Amino acid sequence: MKRQFIFAVILFGSVVLVSAQQTIFNVPTTDVLDRGNVYFELDASFKTNDQNAFRKFSSFVPRIVVGVGGNVEVGLNVTGNIQPGADPTTLVPTVKWKFYQNKKKDTALIAGTNLYIPVRNRSYNLGTYSYLAVSKTIDKTRLTAGGYVASKNVFASDAVRSGGQFGFEQTVNSKFSIAADWITGRHASGYFTPGVIYKPHPKATAYLGYSIGNADAAKGNHLFEFSYNFD
Numbered sequence: 001m002k003r004q005f006i007f008a009v010i011l012f013g014s015v016v017l018v019s020a021q022q023t024i025f026n027v028p029t030t031d032v033l034d035r036g037n038v039y040f041e042l043d044a045s046f047k048t049n050d051q052n053a054f055r056k057f058s059s060f061v062p063r064i065v066v067g068v069g070g071n072v073e074v075g076l077n078v079t080g081n082i083q084p085g086a087d088p089t090t091l092v093p094t095v096k097w098k099f100y101q102n103k104k105k106d107t108a109l110i111a112g113t114n115l116y117i118p119v120r121n122r123s124y125n126l127g128t129y130s131y132l133a134v135s136k137t138i139d140k141t142r143l144t145a146g147g148y149v150a151s152k153n154v155f156a157s158d159a160v161r162s163g164g165q166f167g168f169e170q171t172v173n174s175k176f177s178i179a180a181d182w183i184t185g186r187h188a189s190g191y192f193t194p195g196v197i198y199k200p201h202p203k204a205t206a207y208l209g210y211s212i213g214n215a216d217a218a219k220g221n222h223l224f225e226f227s228y229n230f231d
Helices: none
Strands: 003-010 038-050 053-069 072-079 090-102 107-118 127-138 141-150 161-171 176-183 191-201 204-213 220-230
Touching: 127 161, 176 204
Parallel strands: 003 220
Antiparallel strands: 003 204, 038 053, 038 220, 053 072, 072 090, 090 107, 107 127, 127 141, 141 161, 161 176, 176 191, 191 204
């Protein structure tokens, strides 16, 4: 099983950071940005020679998301910026729609799609990752469950992949939450990630998690994330 250590720091965000969290660790939440709000995130992944040392910088993924109204948000990720090696740079436009919400029952439903458009060192021409999910909040606990399908070459070479994706968030107090998410399947995005979320300040949030992949236990990498909310 592949292992991955995730450290995410979110600084200078607005209150939107809590009410419109974009993902738990890897699995999308049912939150959607309000119209006019903008979210920026920067992910940097580092490979390791062993469990105690960093190796060379591995990848760099900027991400921006904008609320467009009507419970819809759109975004753009730039993936495949890998060092060392040839960059398979890929533009990934995204859209997420919260098409149902019952505030009395604390239930919401979302649908989303990511479109993969390789622009450098292409091994395929176009791909998609689409998902459908529901969340239910009970007191201080939010549960998320749904399914996904990824076209050929997005999660695995020359293969379509589908499965489930699940999330758990438990508020401990105003500063700490416990969280976990899981994307099923033996492929590049198949991880189970438990961790904690820490809010040292109303406008700052830090994520700390440890990801265990569904395959390739001997391989792993470290991931640093930085995000910023504009409103």
